[in-house]
Amino acid sequence: MALLQIAEPGETQAPHQHRLAAGIDLGTTNSLVAVVRSGEARTLGDNHAQHLLPSVVAYTDSGIIVGDEALQQQIVDPHNTIASIKRLMGRGSEDLRLLGDELPYRFAASDSVVPRIHTRRGNVTPVEVSAEILRVLQQRAEETLGGALSGVVVTVPAYFDDAQRQATKDAAGLAGLNVFRLLNEPTAAAIAYGLDKSADGIHAIYDLGGGTFDISILHLNKGVFEVMATGGDTALGGDDFDHLIAQWIITQAGISKPDAALQRQLLQTARAAKERLTQQQSTDISLDNIGWQGELDREGFNQLVDPLIRKTIIACRRALRDAGLTTDEIEDVVMVGGSTRVPRVRELVGEFFGREPLVDIDPDRVVAIGAAVQADILAGNKPDEEILLLDVTPLSLGIETMGGLVETIIPRNTTIPVARAQEFTTFKDGQSAMAVHVVQGERDLVADCRSLARFELRGIPPMVAGAARIRVTFQVDADGLLGVEAEELTQHVKASIEVKPSYGLSDNEITEMLRASMEHAEDDVKFRQLREQQVEAERVIEALTAALAKDGDQLLNDEERRLIEAALQQLRQNARGDDAAAIEDSIKLLEQSCDFYVERRMNSSIHDAMAGHNIHEFETPEK
Amino acid sequence: MAITLTTAAAERVNSFLANRGKGLGVRLGVKTSGCSGMAYVMEFVDEANDDDVVYEDHGVKVIIDKKSLIYLEGTELDFGKEGLNEGFKFNNPNAKNECGCGESFTI
Numbered sequence: 001m002a003l004l005q006i007a008e009p010g011e012t013q014a015p016h017q018h019r020l021a022a023g024i025d026l027g028t029t030n031s032l033v034a035v036v037r038s039g040e041a042r043t044l045g046d047n048h049a050q051h052l053l054p055s056v057v058a059y060t061d062s063g064i065i066v067g068d069e070a071l072q073q074q075i076v077d078p079h080n081t082i083a084s085i086k087r088l089m090g091r092g093s094e095d096l097r098l099l100g101d102e103l104p105y106r107f108a109a110s111d112s113v114v115p116r117i118h119t120r121r122g123n124v125t126p127v128e129v130s131a132e133i134l135r136v137l138q139q140r141a142e143e144t145l146g147g148a149l150s151g152v153v154v155t156v157p158a159y160f161d162d163a164q165r166q167a168t169k170d171a172a173g174l175a176g177l178n179v180f181r182l183l184n185e186p187t188a189a190a191i192a193y194g195l196d197k198s199a200d201g202i203h204a205i206y207d208l209g210g211g212t213f214d215i216s217i218l219h220l221n222k223g224v225f226e227v228m229a230t231g232g233d234t235a236l237g238g239d240d241f242d243h244l245i246a247q248w249i250i251t252q253a254g255i256s257k258p259d260a261a262l263q264r265q266l267l268q269t270a271r272a273a274k275e276r277l278t279q280q281q282s283t284d285i286s287l288d289n290i291g292w293q294g295e296l297d298r299e300g301f302n303q304l305v306d307p308l309i310r311k312t313i314i315a316c317r318r319a320l321r322d323a324g325l326t327t328d329e330i331e332d333v334v335m336v337g338g339s340t341r342v343p344r345v346r347e348l349v350g351e352f353f354g355r356e357p358l359v360d361i362d363p364d365r366v367v368a369i370g371a372a373v374q375a376d377i378l379a380g381n382k383p384d385e386e387i388l389l390l391d392v393t394p395l396s397l398g399i400e401t402m403g404g405l406v407e408t409i410i411p412r413n414t415t416i417p418v419a420r421a422q423e424f425t426t427f428k429d430g431q432s433a434m435a436v437h438v439v440q441g442e443r444d445l446v447a448d449c450r451s452l453a454r455f456e457l458r459g460i461p462p463m464v465a466g467a468a469r470i471r472v473t474f475q476v477d478a479d480g481l482l483g484v485e486a487e488e489l490t491q492h493v494k495a496s497i498e499v500k501p502s503y504g505l506s507d508n509e510i511t512e513m514l515r516a517s518m519e520h521a522e523d524d525v526k527f528r529q530l531r532e533q534q535v536e537a538e539r540v541i542e543a544l545t546a547a548l549a550k551d552g553d554q555l556l557n558d559e560e561r562r563l564i565e566a567a568l569q570q571l572r573q574n575a576r577g578d579d580a581a582a583i584e585d586s587i588k589l590l591e592q593s594c595d596f597y598v599e600r601r602m603n604s605s606i607h608d609a610m611a612g613h614n615i616h617e618f619e620t621p622e623k
Numbered sequence: 624m625a626i627t628l629t630t631a632a633a634e635r636v637n638s639f640l641a642n643r644g645k646g647l648g649v650r651l652g653v654k655t656s657g658c659s660g661m662a663y664v665m666e667f668v669d670e671a672n673d674d675d676v677v678y679e680d681h682g683v684k685v686i687i688d689k690k691s692l693i694y695l696e697g698t699e700l701d702f703g704k705e706g707l708n709e710g711f712k713f714n715n716p717n718a719k720n721e722c723g724c725g726e727s728f729t730i
Contacts, residue, residue, distance in 0.1 A: 003703065003705060003708055003709060003710025003711060003712060004663060004665050004710050004711045004712070004713070005665070005710050005711070006636070006639055006649055006665045006666060006667055006711070007664075007665060007666045007667070008666065008667055009650070009666050009667055009668060009669055037710075038635075038639045039639060039642065039643045039667065040639055040642045040643070044707070045707075046707075047707070140707065143706060143707045143708065144707040144708050144709075145708065146705075146708045
């Protein structure tokens, strides 16, 4: 008979109606899947009770292998074995050069913006590689739960941008998974500890994995986690601890130049020693094949790794400074990632924040567990759970207006999902199209923000400048993905775009963008003032030139025309300069010298109108 | 006759209760629905009702309403594994037929 689980009071579901849901931690080094059963969130193991699935995919002649077996392939067939694919998610071919890593893969030449890795089984994209990992986890969950998953929550780093999030979602879709939502990894860890149910406060999530370090400062505000600051190092983790121990052995044993095989053995030995030192005060290390034996005690180990841990502490300090906080404002410190098992890490982190870090939940599994809790709620298995956890936009979203200025539509830290609309108008008479340039960032100038997408609204009916009404709507869904729509309100012509930008931000860029916006606040304001005046000048010049061409000869005598042309010339010249005040003055001057002309034009229009013409044909541009 | 638990089932119920942090015990019951008559109910209990019957076996309180008891009298609750899946089983002497998946039954 079927195997039953215990439900919350009154929530037994009808047979065959269970909504099975899982949380997936799609990691750089390892991935995990977790589910909530009988009120308990647990990660799931494979047939050998292995919970961690190495995020490695091997493309072999006989098929696609994922996990431990693929890891074995890495040594013999590095070109066809793909590891750490997460680093390439949502990155464009352009970004690969910036990543700088000596990636061992052969990239297929293509004009596509998405990089393709050449393997024995054809060219694959990062999305496809990730989908293979997700498929294995999905299968594991479905076998364990005894049914198909109705949906999953997949975690992503807090600093992942729209492109990286979309790529992650695409990978899940490719694997046939329904994504309830993406969840920030630090938020998932906080949920696993139930911090979302605690009072409002600020929490630090310290995540030291195998190859990466992330620190996130989260602010819980009315049940919503806001990311206040992130920081870290994409090339610092437990693997570096292993390298240091291996180096120590090399020195101690007097090994001159280890070959690849010995190097691997040294790393394995180092790793084992590191793990033993978590429990023991000292450990014997022996390399039988070269006849060496030694002893490493915790004190010695600490001395080796201290500089690395100090680096993480510096990143923590920086993140706090970015968030404008001191350590005593931090409520809880959550430890995530296998390397936080190292006692010295806990000690130094505890010392820095001045409190005992939370370590009760297995740091390898805590993110997946939080995701599972969230998935269970989203699947509708906990109807009385009133808090639907929300996220916020990490950076402001807006569009480019005249003069290369940014008009923010959705400010940063707005809780999502959200939709905001704003009306814009045309700049020139008879303008029939409008370019919508979607940007992300905190700066006032488009050039300093990140370009997300561009599209054009065409078919605007001919109208004088400023008469058209174009509503631009920004919509961010629960996964932080952006849709932008522009609609002309009289004829209802529409154009829209889903933002899937071709390249991403590097890890610390969000933090840097925020910092830059603070540092350049004053410059930005000045620039904005200048650009606004320049745009205004351009508009005035445009309108006046059009008017002069139309009726200047009839309404002005040579002397008057010369005066106006001179003022116009003065404005043109000042508009090219960088003195906002001077431009403003010349605009005023020009307007003054044109007063009588404007008046004559008005009279002339009225006169003409009385002569049986339609007034609209003579509508005077506003000054 | 009574409702009993195997040691494995009792251990799991206790550990789930401990994990949940509250609850008197576990409710067993039946409800009408499903593809073959009745379906089993298994829920945590925070508060027992007046018409509930409470059994205790292996230190676990089993709470059951009188109507369900008619269908479940003599049932042994077991905990087992099938491949990667694991969960509770009702060894119900009253059940005559089960639907293919065993989620519902008739007597």
